[in-house]
Amino acid sequence: MQISGASAMCLTGFMDKSLLNNPAPGRFSVHELLRLFSLELLQENQVRYEKIKNLHSRYYGEHIVELKEFIVKDRQTESHHLISSDIENIREGFLWAARCADLDIFNDYVPGLRNYFFDNSLYREGEKLFGTAIEFL
Numbered sequence: 001m002q003i004s005g006a007s008a009m010c011l012t013g014f015m016d017k018s019l020l021n022n023p024a025p026g027r028f029s030v031h032e033l034l035r036l037f038s039l040e041l042l043q044e045n046q047v048r049y050e051k052i053k054n055l056h057s058r059y060y061g062e063h064i065v066e067l068k069e070f071i072v073k074d075r076q077t078e079s080h081h082l083i084s085s086d087i088e089n090i091r092e093g094f095l096w097a098a099r100c101a102d103l104d105i106f107n108d109y110v111p112g113l114r115n116y117f118f119d120n121s122l123y124r125e126g127e128k129l130f131g132t133a134i135e136f137l
Helices: 010-017 032-043 046-072 074-087 088-100 101-119 122-135
Strands: 022-025 028-030
Touching: 010 088, 028 032, 028 122, 046 074, 046 088, 046 101, 074 101, 088 101, 088 122
Parallel strands: none
Antiparallel strands: 022 028
């Protein structure tokens, strides 16, 4: 809702038409073909596409900052689970911030991702993601 700007009523209408699923509170999913079709339409308007990508990147940057607070409060397992469940969105937002050289947003991601990859012994995955980001910068 925060990224798309859609109202709760609008999202409910999509769920009623089976265009959107609500697998958990606050989470929505869409069939992959519908997601790809929507992405294709969105990319036809470059200004709107970039606006949505910026909102997405900022949202997940703020999200990972919030999750970093869990680590400080000894809720590391919960934090890592939440990052794992959103890792594709987090990865995409992180790389978009790097592509755009938006260092404020980019820097929001770094500590949380570093801790996530290190604490879960995902060194190669972390090295690959950070390496890709560095190439964009």
